[in-house]
Amino acid sequence: MRVVYMGTPVFACKPLRALQESSHELLAVVTGADKRRGRGRSLCPSEVCETAHELDLPVLKPRTLKSRKLYEQLAAMEPELFVVVAFRILPEKLFTLPKYGSINLHASLLPKYRGAAPINWALINGEKETGLTSFFLNRTVDTGDMILQEKITIDDEDNYDSLAGKMSEIAGPFLLKTLDLIAQPGFRPQAQPDELATPAPKLTPESVMIDFGLPAEQVRNFVRGLSSRPGAATTFRRKKIKILAASRADVEGSADIRPGSVLPDKKRLLVQCANSVIEVKSLVPEGKKEMDGASFLNGFKPQPGELFGEIITGAEKKK
Numbered sequence: 001m002r003v004v005y006m007g008t009p010v011f012a013c014k015p016l017r018a019l020q021e022s023s024h025e026l027l028a029v030v031t032g033a034d035k036r037r038g039r040g041r042s043l044c045p046s047e048v049c050e051t052a053h054e055l056d057l058p059v060l061k062p063r064t065l066k067s068r069k070l071y072e073q074l075a076a077m078e079p080e081l082f083v084v085v086a087f088r089i090l091p092e093k094l095f096t097l098p099k100y101g102s103i104n105l106h107a108s109l110l111p112k113y114r115g116a117a118p119i120n121w122a123l124i125n126g127e128k129e130t131g132l133t134s135f136f137l138n139r140t141v142d143t144g145d146m147i148l149q150e151k152i153t154i155d156d157e158d159n160y161d162s163l164a165g166k167m168s169e170i171a172g173p174f175l176l177k178t179l180d181l182i183a184q185p186g187f188r189p190q191a192q193p194d195e196l197a198t199p200a201p202k203l204t205p206e207s208v209m210i211d212f213g214l215p216a217e218q219v220r221n222f223v224r225g226l227s228s229r230p231g232a233a234t235t236f237r238r239k240k241i242k243i244l245a246a247s248r249a250d251v252e253g254s255a256d257i258r259p260g261s262v263l264p265d266k267k268r269l270l271v272q273c274a275n276s277v278i279e280v281k282s283l284v285p286e287g288k289k290e291m292d293g294a295s296f297l298n299g300f301k302p303q304p305g306e307l308f309g310e311i312i313t314g315a316e317k318k319k
Helices: 010-020 047-054 068-076 118-124 160-183 216-225 293-300 314-318
Strands: 002-007 025-030 035-037 042-044 081-085 102-106 129-136 146-153 232-236 239-248 269-272 277-285
Touching: 002 010, 010 025, 010 047, 010 081, 010 160, 025 047, 025 068, 081 160, 102 160, 118 129, 118 160, 118 216, 129 160, 146 160, 216 232, 216 239, 216 277, 269 293, 277 293
Parallel strands: 002 025, 002 081, 081 102
Antiparallel strands: 035 042, 102 129, 129 146, 232 239, 239 277, 269 277
């Protein structure tokens, strides 16, 4: 099959490699524009772009997916299928261009977790299982007819990084199975049961803030669902902090203690939640390197009554 591959982050690299090593003809790779990264703010290509160059594949980096030039470039290749993995939303004129249309690999068991952050939200919500779904693109995001699904267990200690890594590992073979199904005579994809749909909206600076008013287990799930990217956020002494790892502590909570309060302990960084307590294992204070809870206690020496997640009023910000 003549295929054009579209993707940007590291999650999309292993499926690209699997496709290149298969019997399918990989015509080109479409990826995001170079971005400035690091302290030097130098322009760097996407992970998919780097992989494509390593595999000696043609690469396109369009500024917009609606450009006539991009359409003409892709049409001239006479593709039979577009494969989309962790990329942008394609305009209808583009996703209907190939002979067989366009497919997407989505990191959930659709119709659950439709949206931009399915891995994060599955962990945040404490799911025990997730998976991959391949489906045909249509006008509405993540609602197209399904081709194949594969389940994967979410381990109790999984965070975003580990779960995304496990899903990326199986994504290559999964993609090839999907292409084999599409090529079978008489194959028919399955419509999604829309009544079972749940959202996985894009993460925003506001949505990654920790609510210590929730029970400790929910706070723990929130932290692991955002670790290490973009990181669960809070504040301490008017500075931003990312909490990368936490566990439920074997300490009795108290309804009389304000959520977010740092509890007295010489070796463990304990924080009050709703009638329960978490131990912060790893965190990154603003302007500093990652540290464990004990290092935070030694360096910041939090006083009784000090809070994580203290709300700063407009008047305080002006001071």
